[in-house]
Amino acid sequence: MTKQRITISDVAKKAGVSPTAVSFAFNKPEQLGKETLERIFEAARELGYAANPYARALHSGSIGSLGVLVPQSISSIFSNPFFAAFLQGMGVMCDEKGIGLLTLAVQDNNLEAAIAKAPVDGFVLVGLNEDHEEVAPLIKRNIPTVIVDGDGSQFSTVNVDDEGGAYQAAKYLLDQGHRDIRILTFETPYNHLEYVYFGVGGRRLRGYQRAFQEAGLDWNDEYLVPTIASIEGGQDSFMQLMAQKRQPSAVLAVSDAMAIGVVLAAKQANLRIPQDLAVIGFDDIPLAELMSPALSTVNQPVTEKGRLAADLLISALEEGQHKAQHFMLPTTLILRDTTR
Amino acid sequence: MTKQRITISDVAKKAGVSPTAVSFAFNKPEQLGKETLERIFEAARELGYAANPYARALHSGSIGSLGVLVPQSISSIFSNPFFAAFLQGMGVMCDEKGIGLLTLAVQDNNLEAAIAKAPVDGFVLVGLNEDHEEVAPLIKRNIPTVIVDGDGSQFSTVNVDDEGGAYQAAKYLLDQGHRDIRILTFETPYNHLEYVYFGVGGRRLRGYQRAFQEAGLDWNDEYLVPTIASIEGGQDSFMQLMAQKRQPSAVLAVSDAMAIGVVLAAKQANLRIPQDLAVIGFDDIPLAELMSPALSTVNQPVTEKGRLAADLLISALEEGQHKAQHFMLPTTLILRDTTR
DNA sequence: CTGAAAGCGCTAACAT
DNA sequence: ATGTTAGCGCTTTCAG
Numbered sequence: 167m168t169k170q171r172i173t174i175s176d177v178a179k180k181a182g183v184s185p186t187a188v189s190f191a192f193n194k195p196e197q198l199g200k201e202t203l204e205r206i207f208e209a210a211r212e213l214g215y216a217a218n219p220y221a222r223a224l225h226s227g228s229i230g231s232l233g234v235l236v237p238q239s240i241s242s243i244f245s246n247p248f249f250a251a252f253l254q255g256m257g258v259m260c261d262e263k264g265i266g267l268l269t270l271a272v273q274d275n276n277l278e279a280a281i282a283k284a285p286v287d288g289f290v291l292v293g294l295n296e297d298h299e300e301v302a303p304l305i306k307r308n309i310p311t312v313i314v315d316g317d318g319s320q321f322s323t324v325n326v327d328d329e330g331g332a333y334q335a336a337k338y339l340l341d342q343g344h345r346d347i348r349i350l351t352f353e354t355p356y357n358h359l360e361y362v363y364f365g366v367g368g369r370r371l372r373g374y375q376r377a378f379q380e381a382g383l384d385w386n387d388e389y390l391v392p393t394i395a396s397i398e399g400g401q402d403s404f405m406q407l408m409a410q411k412r413q414p415s416a417v418l419a420v421s422d423a424m425a426i427g428v429v430l431a432a433k434q435a436n437l438r439i440p441q442d443l444a445v446i447g448f449d450d451i452p453l454a455e456l457m458s459p460a461l462s463t464v465n466q467p468v469t470e471k472g473r474l475a476a477d478l479l480i481s482a483l484e485e486g487q488h489k490a491q492h493f494m495l496p497t498t499l500i501l502r503d504t505t506r
Numbered sequence: 507m508t509k510q511r512i513t514i515s516d517v518a519k520k521a522g523v524s525p526t527a528v529s530f531a532f533n534k535p536e537q538l539g540k541e542t543l544e545r546i547f548e549a550a551r552e553l554g555y556a557a558n559p560y561a562r563a564l565h566s567g568s569i570g571s572l573g574v575l576v577p578q579s580i581s582s583i584f585s586n587p588f589f590a591a592f593l594q595g596m597g598v599m600c601d602e603k604g605i606g607l608l609t610l611a612v613q614d615n616n617l618e619a620a621i622a623k624a625p626v627d628g629f630v631l632v633g634l635n636e637d638h639e640e641v642a643p644l645i646k647r648n649i650p651t652v653i654v655d656g657d658g659s660q661f662s663t664v665n666v667d668d669e670g671g672a673y674q675a676a677k678y679l680l681d682q683g684h685r686d687i688r689i690l691t692f693e694t695p696y697n698h699l700e701y702v703y704f705g706v707g708g709r710r711l712r713g714y715q716r717a718f719q720e721a722g723l724d725w726n727d728e729y730l731v732p733t734i735a736s737i738e739g740g741q742d743s744f745m746q747l748m749a750q751k752r753q754p755s756a757v758l759a760v761s762d763a764m765a766i767g768v769v770l771a772a773k774q775a776n777l778r779i780p781q782d783l784a785v786i787g788f789d790d791i792p793l794a795e796l797m798s799p800a801l802s803t804v805n806q807p808v809t810e811k812g813r814l815a816a817d818l819l820i821s822a823l824e825e826g827q828h829k830a831q832h833f834m835l836p837t838t839l840i841l842r843d844t845t846r
Numbered sequence: 847c848t849g850a851a852a853g854c855g856c857t858a859a860c861a862t
Numbered sequence: 863a864t865g866t867t868a869g870c871g872c873t874t875t876c877a878g
Contacts (some may be wrong), residue, residue, distance in 0.1 A: 171647065172869055184849045189873060198847060218570070223560040224854050229606060229625050230790040240597030240607055248591050257580030266624060267580055268571060268608045271601045280555035285569050285625035323541065362651045363799060388872035395798075410648040425798070448653035456737075456766070458798045511854055524865045529857060539863060561855035564870050 170181060173176025173213045177288045180210035192217065224373040231266035232479060233286035234254070240271050246395075247423070247451040248468060249292075252314075252363070256290065263480060265446035278303050287483050290314060290475045293365060296321055310482040312475045315366050322478045324471050328366050330374025331419075331464035331497030335446045338499060339416045340381040342506060344444065346412065349374055350393040350428070351405050358392045370420045370448060393424050400427020408435060415444065422454050422463055429461065429504060445504040461504030466497045512555045521549035527795050571606035572596070572819060573626035577633060582610045586735075587763070588808060589632075592654075595812025596630065603820055610650070627823050630654060630815045633705060636661055650822040652815045662818045662831045664811050668706050671804035671837030672713025672758075675786045678839060679756045680721040682846060684784065686752065687723050690712055690733040690743050690759040690768070698732045710760045711790060733764050740767020748775060756785065762787035762794050762803055769801065769844060771808065787842040799843030801808040804836045 174195035178185040183202060190197045191206040209215075209397035224230040234256065236243055243249045253267065256484075261269050265287075270280045270326035274305060277300035281289070288310035294301055296318030305309050313323045338449055351371060363371060371390075378385045391405040400423060407414060425447030429439060437443050441461050447454060450465035474493060519523045521543060528539045532843060533547040537548075544829035549555075563569040565643030574596065576583055583589045593607065600607050605627075610620045617640035621629070628650035633639055636658030644651050645660060653663045679687055704710060713729075718725045733743040740763060747754060757767035769779060777783050779799050789796060790805035814833060822828040 167869055171871090174873095177870085185872080186849055187847090190848085193873075197847070201849080208877080214643055216643065216647075218564070218871050219625055220563040221558045221622045221854090222873080223625070224558070224856090224871085227854090229560070230623055233606075239601040240615055241594045241601055244590050244595075244597050245859095246596035247590075250584050250587075252582035254581045257582075257584050257609075257611075259582055261579040264609050264611055266573075267618075268606050269597075271597075271604055271605045277554075280604075282608075282842065283570055284558045285559055285571065287565070303554060303556065307556070344744045369552075430796075451794060453796060456770075456793060457796055511855090514857095515855085525856080526858085526865060526867095527863090530864085533857080542863080558855050560868090562857080564855085564872090565857050565868090579874075 171218065172213045174215070174217070175208045177206065177213055177301045179212060181206045181276050187366060200230040215368035225481070228287050228483075229285050230264075231268050231286050231498055232260065232342035232476065233268045233281075233284045233288050233289045233425075234247055234268055234292070235270050235272070235277065235280065236293070237272055237275075237277070240269055242270060242287070248421075248449055251468040252292070252420045255397065255469035255474075256476040258469075258473050259480060265480075275300075275318070281309075288312075290441070290479055290480045291316065310488075312469060312479045312482070314475050316489070322482070322488075322492065324475045324493045324495070325476070326466040326471065326495045327497045328369035328466075329373040329376070331466065331499065332370040332420075332449065332496075332501040334373075334376050335418055335448070335464050336374040336377035337443060338501070338505065339418065339446065340377055340383070342415040342444070345383070346414045347389065347416045347418060348391055348414040349389050349405055350400065350417060350421075350424045351390050352420055353392040353394050353399070359387055361480055362390065367420050374418055392420070395421045396423050397427040397430065400429075401431040402427070404428045404431035404435075415442075417443065417445045421443065422449045422451045422461060424455060425504075426453060426461065429457070430461065440504050442506050444506065445497075446452060454500075455502070462502045462505040464497050464501055465500050467495050471495060514555070514557070517546065517550050517553055517555045518590065520553060521546045521624070522582060524825070542608075543787055555734075559621060563829055566628050569625050570604075571608050571626050572600065572816065572830060573608045573610055573621075573624045573629045573664045575610050575616070575617065575620065575629050575631050575634070577615075583609060587793060590790055591754065591791070591808040592632070592812040595809035595814070596656055596816040598809075598813050599816035600763045602796040605820075615640075618827075619648075619791045627653075628819045629658065630819055631661075650819060650828075652822070654811060654815050654817045658830070660830055662822070662828075662833075664815045664835070666806040666835045667715070667837045668709035668806075669713040671788065671806065671839065672710040672760075673717050674713075674837075675758055675779070675788070675804050676714040676717035677720070678841070678845065679758065679786065680723070682716055682784070685723070686754045688747055688754040689729050689755045690740065690757060690764045691730050691762075692760055693734050697732075699727055699796070702730065702732070708758050714758055725757035733759070735761045736763050737767040737770065741771040742767075744768045744771035744775075757785045758785065759785070759787050762789045762791045762801060765801055765803065766793060766797060767843075769797070769799065777823065780844050780846050784846065786806040786839075790840055794840075795842070802822055802842045802845040804837050805840050807835050811835060 174188050175185045178188045292314045295316045311321045322480035340452050352367040391403045393399045450463045454461040454463050513621045514528050515525045519529045632654045636654045651661045692707040733739045787803035790803045794801040794803050
């Protein structure tokens with residue numbers, strides 16, 4: 167195991183002072199004589215002393231890092247460009263304040279355990295509502311928390327106008343005359359139709375639906391294609407679509423990764439885009455702009471969401487009790503090469 | 507501040523037992539009578555009790571998370587596809603073991619402070635050598651550490667064959683007859699030529715150099731173009747190149763982001779790729795394959811590096827003292843559409 | 847300006 | 863089977 171750590175009293179001994187003096191030297195140096203100070207720092211440096219963060223935290227209640235909790239595995243978080251951008255935004259604030267960012271695994275749906283043992287001063291929750299039962303301990307124990315892409319009242323929330331963005335996307339296709347539109351939705355663990363209207367996926371769906379209704383079209387849940395949120399998932403769904411009797415003239419996807427998969431698969435099938443198939447994604451990840459044809463999509467300010475969430479959390483931490491604030495950031499339809 | 511936390515003795519009081527009994531209930535339940543156990547858990551649940559992780563860590567010396575230390579800001583880490591893939595690899599192991607991943611900021615070159623206050627059981631260092639002065643405290647305090655993309659002997663290391671991959675890339679262009687090749691190198695803080703031969707950038711450079719020499723070409727440091735490792739950086743360097751009297755027929759870049767920038771800028775300048783300009787990058791990030799023309803590049807197993815690094819670190823943690831192991835993973839030249 | 851002593855919350859010998 | 867007690871390393875009144 168780790169070699170015996172240098173403690174404050176080792177330094178005290180070496181410098182010929184009391185442990186208190188050493189503590190003061192680091193925390194309230196003005197309380198000490200210049201001479202003593204020198205001697206203490208000298209000893210500390212020679213010994214390679216550094217305060218034990220846990221002892222310090224035990225006392226102060228603060229450890230200097232923020233937790234990011236997403237109901238997904240760590241590895242899937244990092245393979246997702248959305249989170250890359252989001253974490254980048256949080257990182258801007260963390261860099262500024264010199265604090266760390268802890269990404270947490272959620273073992274078998276056990277958020278509560280993860281929360282309890284995490285060495286953090288507060289949490290950013292992504293995609294979880296305040297009323298989720300696993301979130302209760304955070305409220306009960308009054309741990310500073312910010313909710314992103316979810317609802318809450320006690321905690322501050324940061325959301326974007328998912329519904330409005332989706333509405334614009336669907337309306338655009340509808341206005342162009344498309345009538346055979348299929349919608350790629352987030353895959354859900356169990357009964358698809360029962361879960362698909364929850365969360366950000368649900369909000370986006372309701373936006374599409376509103377546009378359909380305004381255009382006087384029947385909404386049919388059979389338009390929905392549950393799709394794994396990845397490029398491969400989009401490719402698979404495209405295959406499925408092509409195998410059907412009636413083929414769509416346009417596809418709406420609740421995430422860019424899916425949309426990109428569709429575009430890739432369509433290109434391979436020698437469909438012309440956007441003439442034979444129009445596609446609009448959601449999120450506006452960097453790849454959307456760089457691929458060719460460049461993907462039309464709904465932009466949401468992901469990095470800004472991360473920055474804002476971290477900012478709110480840090481303010482709450484610094485100012486103690488803080489009034490919850492609720493933000494709704496705008497989304498924008500970005501027309502590129504996968505639509506006419 | 508945070509509401510007064512429920513402690514072990516609150517639970518003890520409520521359950522009418524001693525604090526020890528409560529501790530046992532959670533750690534060695536077999537030591538307690540079934541009745542008592544029930545009563546304790548009941549009380550704990552009602553109170554919403556969870557052990558204070560710092561108190562626990564202070565005692566046990568372990569906190570259940572790994573630190574990732576990169577000599578860059580957190581925000582730049584998350585905007586870099588290389589790290590996304592690397593962290594994904596580490597995430598696979600963390601998910602398996604249910605431990606967290608702490609990404610650390612490095613305030614004004616002060617690694618040492620970051621190391622001292624980080625609530626982690628061990629570190630993965632990326633792009634830092636063991637003999638770097640800021641790494642010394644890790645050795646001195648014997649903190650389990652794995653070095654990635656850097657040299658070390660006491661600590662385990664994970665590297666890839668940068669030199670060999672670069673050699674292959676340069677040799678390929680040379681064999682094709684290219685004689686006007688420019689090389690995009692990592693930008694360095696101060697005097698370029700003094701620093702550019704360090705680290706992975708230096709290794710790659712030496713690979714290119716060896717191929718040049720074997721081809722009987724003079725190596726000239728003027729072939730080198732210091733470039734910020736981003737798409738924009740690559741675009742800028744391309745502009746610079748175009749402004750010169752003698753224009754290159756091929757470009758080697760020490761990172762894909764740079765190479766992609768070159769390709770984008772060349773397309774805009776109406777150069778045909780690969781006829782007018784051949785480009786080979788390094789890393790093989792996902793975008794390399796997805797862009798068009800698809801980027802020729804040197805693949806390195808980034809995700810595997812992350813997985814292996816985390817695996818080595820976790821083993822070292824679990825088995826206590828562990829013999830340092832050194833890994834060198836292969837690189838592969840991948841020919842796509844930016845070379846003939 | 848400096849030191850003694852109490853305590854943060856938890857664990858684990860060591861009793862009982 | 864349960865409780866007592868002594869720390870883990872640090873901070874911080876309170877005296878000196």
